Amino acid sequence: MSIGLDSTLLVALQHADSQFPSGGFAFSQGLEASSQLSARLGPCNFDDFLETQLRHRWAAADRVALARAHRLAGDLAKLAELDFEVEASTFVEGLRAGSRRNGVALLTTHSRIGTTGAGAYRALIAEGKALGHLAVVQGLLWRQLGLDEPTAVAMGGYQAAASLATAAVRLGLVGAIQSQALLGKALTIIAEVSPAPIADDEPIRSFTPLAEIAVALHGASGQRLFSN
Structure with missing residues (x-):
């Protein structure tokens, strides 16, 4: 018996894969700083950190920006406006x-x-007319690849969780097996929050104060593994 396979699923798998060169390995979204500053900011439990990031940053900020960018269907001028909105809200x-x-x-x-x-938007950034925030770029590119909005949102959520899990392993906060168990839990959270309605002018907002304080302090510190 033959099994039909939707080619868009394969495209999604290719572009959500951690092996796809995107540069995200250099960032921990404040996880490194939070773990190093636990004496000042309180204990850093990766399980709690991951859930907080997904529920209170990704769901209300990155997910919203990605979905809104996807709906702009390649309108570069409007994408640039959204880009600056993301900048102002971060x-x-x-x-x-x-x-x-x-x-x-x-x-x-x-x-x-x-x-x-991709090339046209990159040129706008080079001219200073856009900024290239990740969620905006994801929405633009994944729409151009023929991926629908729910798929693009799912990919964004998966990449956000997977990159944090990888960072936690590199920092020695969890082992490789434990990180996969926590990633499985994170996927349940992503599936829960992703269907929440997003208006075309939905505000971009987040509330992760301890992680943000940690990142700000991290910026003044010396040697570190991640850029944030």
Whole structure:
């Protein structure tokens, strides 16, 4: 018996895979700083940190920006406006810089492999007319690849959780097996929060104060493994 396979599923798997070159390995979203500053900011439990990031940052900020970008269907001028909105809504410079660097890295890869719109948006960034925040770039590129909004949102959530799990292993906070168990739990959270309605003008907001304070303090520290 033959089994039909939707090619868009394979595209989603390719572009959500951690092996896809996007530059995200250099960022921990405040996990490194939170673990190093536990004496000042309180204990850092990775399980709690991951859930907080998904529920109170990704769901209300990155997920919203990604979905809104996806709906703009490649309108570069409106995507640039959204880009600056993401910049204004992100309080800590370390997180703003990380998002921009991740987005530009992803955009550069797609420009080199010929994804429609990638080169043009990269040119806008070079001219200072856009910033390249990760969620905006994800929405643009994944729409151009023919992926629908729910799939793009799921990919964004998975990558957010998976990158944190990888960071936790590199920091020695959890082992590789434990990280997979926690990632499985995170997928349940992503599935729970992803269907929440998003208006076309939905505000971008987050509330992770301890992680943001940690990132701000981290920026003034010396040697570190991650950029934020």
